[in-house]
Amino acid sequence: MVEDFEVAISQGQLADSMSHVLAKPLPFFNSTPLHIAVVGEPGSGKSSFINAMLGLRANDPRAAATGIQMTTVQVKDYPHPTLPQVILWDHPGRGMATFGEDKFEKKDDLTHFDFFVIVGSQRFRSTHSDLVREIQDMGKSFYFVRTKADLDLSAAKRQQPSDYSEKKVLLHIQEDCKECLVREGVRDPQVFIVSNWEADCFDFPLLQETLKNDLLRLKRQAFLLRFPSICLPTLEKKKTTVKEKIWTRRLCLLIALGSPVPFLLPIFLFRKFRSWCFLDFGLDDPSLAALAQRVGKTSTALKAAMQSLGMFSAILWVLPDLVGLSVMAYEYHRWEHFPIFGCLLSGGISLPRTYFMLQKCISGAADDTQRVLSKALEAEGKKSI
Ligand SMILES: Nc1nc2c(ncn2[C@@H]2O[C@H](COP(=O)(O)OP(=O)(O)OP(=O)(O)O)[C@@H](O)[C@H]2O)c(=O)[nH]1
Ligand SMILES: [Mg+2]
Structure with a gap:
């Protein structure tokens, strides 16, 4: 598919090259990988989130390592089990001055990723603002995933047992996150409240469904951002041919x-x-x-x-x-x-x-x-x- 597209470009048939994309956009873009970086503060539940996405328990040998101390020290890829060419990348924690942080920060180059999942637990912090800005500066987009909803709910229940409403607490968290993201200049932010322990509860099913529905758009966006480098070898060859011709x-x-x-x-x-x-x-x-x-x-x-x-x-x-x-x-x-x-x-x-x-x-x-x-x-x- 991409090969036919490149051949048409090398022949100077630009309209034909587009026909390959327009005729079957889904298979065309399905062959384009989508690299999703899962980023956020240490211990916010990034690795647990990836395991929940993959449907793996923490004790599964294929699962990402999780733990109460700083756990992930290296960026690692996990192919999505059902979505074609979708790769989730687990990242070490960002921000919050923690012992050994420097050595992680150096590896944290986000430019190679196409899409982002910012994971946050508890409050919206400056680390999240920094990540939002960094991603927006690259012209890319993200979902904001607020983990540990189970903990938030049990805390709310303990604090106000008489006035407790799960729906109200979740809505309050959702609105708070959206408000913070809008303040950072994000238009129409996508926020999901989840518990990594319960992948079929809260917004987890909605998140999976949204990602599936957004896939074509995100792959097209990824393809466009990578387009100059995709075109480069073809156009270099074309330049030589034109020079000879x-x-x-x-x-x-x-x-x-x-x-x-x-x-x-x-x-x-x-x-x-x-x-x-x-x-x-x-x-x-x-x-x-x-x-x-x-x-x-x-x-x-x-x-x-x-x-x-x-x-x-x-x-x-x-x-x-x-x-x-x-x-x-x-x-x-x-x-x-x-x-x-x-x-x-x-x-x-x-x-x-x-x-x-x-x-x-x-x-x-x-x-x-x-x-x-x-x-x-x-x-x-x-x-x-
Ligand atoms: N209750 C609850 N605990 C969670 C949830 N997600 C993660 N945890 C716990 O939070 C701790 C940190 O989880 P990790 O997934 O290792 O967090 P991380 O962001 O990958 O951490 P680093 O790799 O160190 O940056 C672990 O003890 C998890 O069991 C959740 O949704 N609910
Ligand atoms: Mg981790």
Whole structure:
């Protein structure tokens, strides 16, 4: 599936590449792994939560180690038993100055994960705020899981036995967590109150169901965030192919633009070269229109994602030509003979400049392909995934 997608990109068939995604989004994204980091303070119940998700008891040899002291010291992966390519990653506790904390903090790089479960027991603390901010800064999302609901309930029952209502206590905890998350700038926070001892009670079934329903969205989000690196090898190969394919044109341009030609000609020829590149990468107007129609967006929206060498930068690139031209003009005026030095100087400036300009044009088209596809994959258009 992903292979067909990559082949279409390498052939410059961007609209076709999207067809592979749009035709069967579920199998397409199912082959994309979703790495979920389970993070939170030490002892908040992260490992117990993972065991509950996996349906394992703490004494099962496959279960994550749990305990009353600092238990998890290394990040470890646990594949989800039923959801395809969903991997839960148990993390050492974060925050709260505890003995040995430093050695854990260094390993705590969250950038590689696609989605997060912030686990908290008791109150919402600054560690949670820090995690929320860190995750939001990466443009990723999370569920907030408040564990040990059983303890909260028994404490509430002991405190006010006459006025005790399980529903009221759970609602109060839920609202408190949401309020704290909203204060951190989270829109529509997803909060689940659970007890890791009772995976069929409280919000645990709802959490499992929500994750299942959110899976396609989360995998698409993960795919999009990883998209630049997914595309990279294909586009690198494509760059080499394009360079080989149009080397004769590059050579002609190099000679034409390297010679002391009038100022506007390089810009015209550069424009021509750029349209050859765009055609090869599938970024020409008809290809973009087909892609836009395929994903239910406008060509203008897709074009807006393109940032490669525009006309203004092309003009800046050819500005040094003025030096050569000025010397040529001066030489001709002063000595009234063919401006040999001016020509040599002009060629010396133009040749390397043209070489780098053409290289940059090809790399720019490759980068633009990735940006345009990312834009096309964004789920805002009617036909988008
Ligand atoms: N009553 C109750 N106890 C829990 C719950 N979840 C975890 N615990 C207990 O809390 C303690 C810590 O649980 P762990 O799962 O090891 O916590 P952790 O966050 O993985 O801890 P570290 O790996 O040290 O950061 C253990 O004694 C668990 O048995 C829960 O939902 N209810
Ligand atoms: Mg643990």
